[in-house]
Amino acid sequence: MRILIIGAGGMIGRKLTQRLIADGKLGGSAISHLHLVDVSAPEKPAAPFTVEVEPADLSQPTAAARLIASRPDVIFHLAAIVSGEAEADFEKGYRINLDGTRYLLESIRRTGGTEYRPRLVFTSSIAVFGAPFPEAIGDEFLTAPLTSYGTQKAIGELLLADFTRKGFVDGIGIRLPTICVRPGTPNKAASGFFSNIIREPLAGKEAVLPVSEEVRHWHASPRAAVGFLMHAATIDGDKVGPRRNLTMPGLSATVGEQISALRAVAGEKAVKLIRREPDPVIQTIVAGWPHKFDAKRALALGFKAESSFEEIVRIHIEDELGGKV
Amino acid sequence: MRILIIGAGGMIGRKLTQRLIADGKLGGSAISHLHLVDVSAPEKPAAPFTVEVEPADLSQPTAAARLIASRPDVIFHLAAIVSGEAEADFEKGYRINLDGTRYLLESIRRTGGTEYRPRLVFTSSIAVFGAPFPEAIGDEFLTAPLTSYGTQKAIGELLLADFTRKGFVDGIGIRLPTICVRPGTPNKAASGFFSNIIREPLAGKEAVLPVSEEVRHWHASPRAAVGFLMHAATIDGDKVGPRRNLTMPGLSATVGEQISALRAVAGEKAVKLIRREPDPVIQTIVAGWPHKFDAKRALALGFKAESSFEEIVRIHIEDELGGKV
Incomplete structure (x- = not known):
């Protein structure tokens, strides 16, 4: 082939x-x-x-x-x-x-x-x-x-x-869906924070959260x-x-649920590295994005996504950090 | 302008x-x-x-x-x-x-x-x-x-x-929507009969109906x-x-309703000029077409269509036949 x-x-x-x-x-x-x-x-x-x-x-x-x-x-x-x-x-x-x-x-x-x-x-x-x-x-x-x-x-x-x-x-x-956790370094894409707030604390670095914990997205x-x-x-x-x-199927999660998953996997020390810095420009952009899909056809056709944000965090640790935080 | x-x-x-x-x-x-x-x-x-x-x-x-x-x-x-x-x-x-x-x-x-x-x-x-x-x-x-x-x-x-x-x-x-009644001569378009069965009888000519009277369409x-x-x-x-x-808004009508409108406007003599000649090819094509729309936005924005097929027949007579059958 x-x-x-x-x-x-x-x-x-x-x-x-x-x-x-x-x-x-x-x-x-x-x-x-x-x-x-x-x-x-x-x-x-x-x-x-x-x-x-x-x-x-x-x-x-x-x-x-x-x-x-x-x-x-x-x-x-x-x-x-x-x-x-x-x-x-x-x-x-x-x-x-x-x-x-x-x-x-x-x-x-x-x-x-x-x-x-x-x-x-x-x-x-x-x-x-x-x-x-x-x-x-x-x-x-x-x-x-x-x-x-x-x-x-x-x-x-x-x-x-x-x-x-x-x-x-x-x-x-x-x-x-939005791919999370993206490996690499923080970028300026408006969606960057969804990955940054997981990837950076797992690496012991600070991350900026520009939106509220209620924001829901598709990962x-x-x-x-x-x-x-x-x-x-x-x-x-x-x-x-x-x-x-x-x-494609995905996981609908709020930023708050992302943070809870980080806490469950890497503890409060990691969560403390997230710094709240509200950004009205990013808030407005993100408000126009989809929150959730009902991806019936793809699921029926056998496409598979994660079922919890904790799973997404653990996959990042396995695939990018050699299984260790 | x-x-x-x-x-x-x-x-x-x-x-x-x-x-x-x-x-x-x-x-x-x-x-x-x-x-x-x-x-x-x-x-x-x-x-x-x-x-x-x-x-x-x-x-x-x-x-x-x-x-x-x-x-x-x-x-x-x-x-x-x-x-x-x-x-x-x-x-x-x-x-x-x-x-x-x-x-x-x-x-x-x-x-x-x-x-x-x-x-x-x-x-x-x-x-x-x-x-x-x-x-x-x-x-x-x-x-x-x-x-x-x-x-x-x-x-x-x-x-x-x-x-x-x-x-x-x-x-x-x-x-x-499908434009009906199209003026002119019968053409071979699969949708042609929707107009032919009105226009031709009004002109004293025979028209062929290739589908059943239950077929519903948007005019x-x-x-x-x-x-x-x-x-x-x-x-x-x-x-x-x-x-x-x-x-755009339109009128959802069955072929049977089209024929009733022709009868109401031009009498049984006109209706008798419609010859049933079922055509499986046209029936299959037409079966894949939309029947009806709920054109809420266009209606709210002031777009206007006809409210009965009789009105569509009368408009054809006014605009194409000088108001006379």
Whole structure:
């Protein structure tokens, strides 16, 4: 089996690569070839099969055709300009997130007709939804995004479904929850604090909490996200049906519940490293975000997320801190 | 006030043109200039203000910029490849319905920044929805189209909303019901019979009914459609809010109710001209179409449709047959 990961250099792309190398197979098929692509060439990992790394800019009209030439069986399309940058640089966001995705779909259509029909896993986002929301967002709720990033992802979903319906590709779009706990260093993303308030205290460092403990959000661990991608790569498309874009399951938790989980796992000493510093700008942004989903379809199709925030904290400790606090 | 109609040569475009000329104004502002554009130059009507007619192919990247150069205050974008053709010619559908719409939005953004921000009325369609449906489709139901045409319209809606949110244009998208009674001659569109069974008998001619009388569908007259466009051109955008795409009101009627209305208006003699000729292909297509909507938002915003099918029949007689059967 040949696998292509576009956007392999990002956090999820790197974790997916590690998992594929550890497993050596995907959905029962041995992996023979892994092609890792990002705008800068990803690092080449050691693996028991051929690994190729390559820089490519998907917004160049001919780039996708080149990546598809070796006819990968499974393509993970993770490449994207993130929300804040797509909002700040309107043209760049559309160029990468919309044109890049369309070039990829078109290159598959032109390569194969009905002969070549790879499974394409597209990472979408809960940003396809815009307030006001019901208490829990169901599988039939409209996609009325309030960011350019959300708009570009919603358009990608529509294209994916139509190209799949026409038999040009075998696509599955997955709407990822906010990934928590993100490894690395604190960043300035408005959502950064959800991870910072767990990761930093676990490392003995102070973290800033800019919102109240009542704020509720929708989380899944990096490990769960990789699990979603693997499951999406191998799931039976006929069971999914024509609605090829799925809201992933996750855990709805308040900031207060996050802090309780931290306390249960790492004690009051860790919790004391959280410094309250209310930020009205972040409070306003976060108020427009979804709190909770009713991801019935994805659950019925076998996608699995965490069932408690404590589990999310423990996964971070296992996967990032060698199991020790 | 300067008005541009793209797709002015079609049935709705011609009726909108007639209405604008008859009124001489739009939303209280006198019309000074009307620019009529279609892929073949529309016929030039007599009018009490300047009328310019021009052929233009919106799928040419530079065409929209040329049309926008005179900075129209209101733009009606009615141009589209229809459902059947967009399904048969995949590339043409995307070229006109998606690229054409995006070129138009981009040309407005590049022309004006925040200085030039015209009202853009975009005709979308109930084809943005795909089965299975609830009994009545509400304003928060997902857009999961089952045709390329519906996909292209749903993408146009997303772009319109995002360009509006960013302040580049002042867009309103309206999802038109099936227009009934369409004037002209019977065509081979799967939906043609909804109009044929009224129009042909009123003209003393036979019409074929390929489905059962229980089939329910969502209708509005050509006169109502022009009313939607005029209202969308002048409505206060702040009242609409960020969800700029609206399902238009309409009349949910069964074929049996259509026939009863024909009987009430034109008698049993007209009804006898309807010949039952069941067509399994058309029955299957029509079974996937929406039956009914709950168009709360559009109604609250003042959009108006017919309240009985008899009214739709009488409007056809007034507008197309000089008031006489």
